[in-house]
Amino acid sequence: MNTILNIPLTRQITFGFLITLILPSVLGSCFVFYRITRNKQMFKQLNNQFIFCLFIVYFIQTTLDLPLTIIFLYRGVVAVQTQTFCAYWYILISVLDMCTMYLNAYLSIERYFLVFHNKFLFKYKIILHYIPLVLIPISSFIFVYGVVMLYPCENHFVYYAIACGASCSILTPDFGVFAWTVSFVVPLTIIIFFNIFLLARILLHKRRMLQKDVWQKNKGMILQLLSITGMLYISWLPITLTTVISLAHPTPVLSEIQGYWLLIGLIYIPVLCSPITTSYAMPELRNDIRGWLKQRRPRVGTTRADPVNPTGTH
Secondary structure (H helix, E strand, O other), rough: OOOOOOOOHHHHHHHHHHHHHHHHHHHHHHHHHHHHHOOOOOHOOOOHHOOOOOHHHHHOOOHHHEEEHHHHHOOOOOOOOOHHHHHHHHHHHHHHHHHHHHHHHHHHHHHHHHHHHHHHHHHHHHHHOOOOOOOOHHHHHHHHHHHHOOOOOOOOOOOHHHHHHOOOHHHHHHHHHHHHHHHHHHHHHHHHHHHHHHHHHHHHHHOHHOOOOOHHHHHHHHHHHHHHHHHHHHHHHOOOOOOHHHHHOHHHHHHHHHHHHOHHHHHHHHHOHHHHHHHHHHHHHHHHHHHHHHHOOOOOOOOOOOOOOOOOOO
């Protein structure tokens, strides 16, 4: 089949990128889990819980979804060539992607409340914190399952495409745009808006004499937020734009990018970097790792004294 873009070369580059980083990412994630289990107080902090939940979803994506993508990139065909497996893989990758997007979106909203309405957030933490923490994964699964399995059309998954291509509902122009908008455009818009709004309000307050220390008090929290959500700008912004445009006004190049999932490598940038971003975004974890590293750093400038022979004999 003739294509405009160099599909094999793109897949080889993506394969090399993913296969190189998956093992360090898994080992780093295991180390993060180990340090958190050693200090469970980290998870009890309200501002850490969404970050840790996001880290768990990224770890699931690294261990369950990413190996299937790597197998496909190496073989050029899905790991198991059945429609049932394709439905499973497509639902898995879609649920995980949608869940991470909305967790990041709500994390951006919650950071705003932590900075400017801290008491209000803690007063209504059941409604504003714990219920969204549970509802986001559940609603992501329900929405994706409904889109893939309950939409009135028959799926014909392709074994020679990542995630077996797309469900029949996504290939329907109007509904496909709607599904992508709900799954990715809406949370990405929320992330961008609240990040800009939070920075703008802090800079505005910084100019006022009575609140000139707002930036210094909340600088760490803001940088932690940007370290996590900033990854999504690199990965999901180009993917979302090309997919929606391709569904609404398809062109040969955009159709190939969307149909062959040529930007799939970008999706896994925040996934593979999650041990680093999580360690930075959770101050207690960051300090714990620093302390652990200092304990294992060899001491410089100390010498071992030879034992003294009191008799002077050898």
